[in-house]
Ligand SMILES: Nc1nc2c(ncn2[C@@H]2O[C@H](COP(=O)(O)OP(=O)(O)OP(=O)(O)O)[C@@H](O)[C@H]2O)c(=O)[nH]1
């Protein structure tokens with residue numbers, strides 16, 4: 001399958017001309033701030049626009065009966081490797097497509113295209129190096145797919161544990177990958193991501209014997225932020241835990257499409 005490279009237009013909140021290091025927050029407390037009030041209003045407007053575009057994407061996915069998964073994590077926690085293993089298993093039975101977001105390179109798309117699934121790489125560097133995929137970027141990338149010929153669309157978001165959680169893209173489910181080399185405290189330090197997601201993978205468990213990472217504590221921290229969220233302990237290297245993860249995808253797909 002040829003890989004499509006899509007250079008995404010600069011996200012709207014960057015176009016508004018404010019620096020990027022602010023949170024894209026939409027919490028009510030920020031609305032009452034007097035200093036920097038203009039910036040906050042801009043951020044809110046951008047997120048409102050994004051939400052409307054995401055709703056449009058969601059309608060389209062519903063009409064075409066495509067289940068959409070948004071996979072997010074810090075850089076390097078194993079999104080692509082997990083997807084390689086997942087697609088190996090799913091592609092023979094389910095019509096899958098992938099959108100993968102990175103600031104630069106088509107490396108992840110090259111890896112995922114081996115599965116035989118159509119893959120679109122979005123590069124954000126040309127237009128400011130956005131740290132997330134926004135709804136309009138997904139909408140544009142969809143032009144490269146025949147949605148009638150897909151049952152499952154997986155989006156690998158740009159590696160970042162903060163910004164992607166703030167941008168609805170019209171997906172059905174959101175999943176966060178936390179690897180055991182990142183520290184048990186990450187759910188507490190980056191709560192929005194864990195609050196917004198529907199499931200978590202605790203990946204690279206094959207490395208546990210070499211680390212002092214406490215997997216039970218990491219899970220407890222996830223549940224402190226998001227009680228009862230399913231957590232799958234996985235190793236994309238050895239394949240451990242992937243049956244349960246893939247079973248979860250199939251169950252969620254069945255819920256949506258009835259297939
Ligand atoms: N030991 C071990 N290594 C893993 C596992 N999963 C991924 N890796 C390794 O971790 C590194 C990063 O994996 P990727 O799958 O590229 O991570 P990613 O989340 O897609 O990274 P970005 O797309 O850059 O954010 C690679 O060297 C993988 O081989 C795992 O379960 N166990």
Ligand SMILES: [Mg+2]
Nearest residue numbers: 079080108156
């Ligand atoms: Mg990747």
